Amino acid sequence: MPQLRGQFQRRVVVTGIGLICGVGKTVPEVWEGLLAGRSGMAEIKAFDLTGHSVRFAAEVKDFDPLLFVEKKESRKMGRFIHFALAAAAEAMAHSGLIIDESNRDQFGVHIGSGIGGFDVIEREHSAMLAGGPRKISPFFIPGSIVNLAAGHVSIKYNARGPNEATATACTSSAHSIGDAFRIIQRGDADAMIAGGTEAAITPMGVGGFAAMKALSTRNDDPIHACRPWDKDRDGFVVGEGAGILILEELEFAKARGANILAEIIGYGMSADAFHMTGMAPEGEGCFRAMSNALRVAGITPDQIDYVNAHATSTPLGDAMESKAIENVFGERALNHTLLVSSTKSMTGHLLGGAGGLEAGITIMAMLNQIAPPTMNLENVDPACRLNYVPNKPQAAKIDYALSNSFGFGGTNGSLVFKRWTE
Numbered sequence: 001m002p003q004l005r006g007q008f009q010r011r012v013v014v015t016g017i018g019l020i021c022g023v024g025k026t027v028p029e030v031w032e033g034l035l036a037g038r039s040g041m042a043e044i045k046a047f048d049l050t051g052h053s054v055r056f057a058a059e060v061k062d063f064d065p066l067l068f069v070e071k072k073e074s075r076k077m078g079r080f081i082h083f084a085l086a087a088a089a090e091a092m093a094h095s096g097l098i099i100d101e102s103n104r105d106q107f108g109v110h111i112g113s114g115i116g117g118f119d120v121i122e123r124e125h126s127a128m129l130a131g132g133p134r135k136i137s138p139f140f141i142p143g144s145i146v147n148l149a150a151g152h153v154s155i156k157y158n159a160r161g162p163n164e165a166t167a168t169a170c171t172s173s174a175h176s177i178g179d180a181f182r183i184i185q186r187g188d189a190d191a192m193i194a195g196g197t198e199a200a201i202t203p204m205g206v207g208g209f210a211a212m213k214a215l216s217t218r219n220d221d222p223i224h225a226c227r228p229w230d231k232d233r234d235g236f237v238v239g240e241g242a243g244i245l246i247l248e249e250l251e252f253a254k255a256r257g258a259n260i261l262a263e264i265i266g267y268g269m270s271a272d273a274f275h276m277t278g279m280a281p282e283g284e285g286c287f288r289a290m291s292n293a294l295r296v297a298g299i300t301p302d303q304i305d306y307v308n309a310h311a312t313s314t315p316l317g318d319a320m321e322s323k324a325i326e327n328v329f330g331e332r333a334l335n336h337t338l339l340v341s342s343t344k345s346m347t348g349h350l351l352g353g354a355g356g357l358e359a360g361i362t363i364m365a366m367l368n369q370i371a372p373p374t375m376n377l378e379n380v381d382p383a384c385r386l387n388y389v390p391n392k393p394q395a396a397k398i399d400y401a402l403s404n405s406f407g408f409g410g411t412n413g414s415l416v417f418k419r420w421t422e
Helices: 027-035 079-095 118-131 140-144 148-157 169-185 203-211 250-255 281-297 315-329 351-368
Strands: 012-020 107-112 191-198 241-249 262-271 306-308 339-341 400-407 411-419
Touching: 012 027, 012 079, 012 169, 012 250, 012 351, 027 351, 079 148, 079 191, 079 241, 079 351, 107 148, 107 169, 107 351, 118 140, 118 203, 140 148, 148 191, 169 191, 169 241, 169 262, 169 351, 169 400, 169 411, 191 351, 241 250, 241 351, 262 281, 262 351, 281 315, 281 400, 281 411, 306 351, 315 400, 351 400, 351 411
Parallel strands: 107 191, 306 339, 306 400
Antiparallel strands: 012 241, 012 262, 191 241, 262 411, 400 411
């Protein structure tokens, strides 16, 4: 492919992170929880479990949306929007960035979600069945459609630059961050609030994935249910929450004296073009996404120190991604020099919000020079041959790191981050 030229060479840095998931409701809580191996998984409290074959998930506990939005407005929003507003508030505070008349036209928002307002859809469908169409709330549509997370964040901060949302299943927020990176690179914005959000722990959400046989059924042991790369893994655990980054053009960030956390240098995409839900043989689509990200970053596989894997604890998916990592990184992967972990073993799978959460975790790993662990890895699948940082964190030199996200429909995304140095 041709080299990028001119304005496409604009460098993009990360200046703020906001995270919320079953492990914690702030970046410090999430990071400390991951290093401690704390699971966010427990029996579901959000709805009546009668008739459900899967009875646990990684819910966000004791979440109060009124800390981030007024009560009257809160009622008009799905839970995924609440999560986006919470994570964006933390990320903005972390960045110290002020949006005002001087910069608001060059400040945008790009927040993805795989499903959007599942809770609102179910609630309003029940209202219609009980009382007819007249019982449907006028806020049904704006409370549930995917782009309203980005819309509400844009309104809150009066960010008048590009405003977009990506809905590419479990790759949604990785694609949102990557696309926001490119928006800044090409000069269409100087800063972006970017990431993803999801709130699919609902009767239909959990029931639907259970009907596909995609979920772990360890109802008697939720904490140990998600076990990426373990030979006894039996499916993923639904999580919820959001992950938001503040991305800025380097000179824009420097001019305001920003505390730069990391640089985003690579973004790769690919399609499996193979199956609705299954991965291509040998993880070929994953391989191309990672290879494309490294090519854009202009670095070699030998420079990557840590991979935050997509690995969800499904029998086929984990093995295919592991094989793809082998094929990209070669001997460094097989001799266990490369660190690879799946934090979904604690957070559960945030679906469209996973890539945003895990991008933030990847940056925290670089900042702290610690790879977070893969929990519950007791008996490694013989087909999976890498260093998965089993059960406890590992201190390491991490200058370059890669975060993977893959979704239904064979849609793949990989992001490369560089430890910030002048």
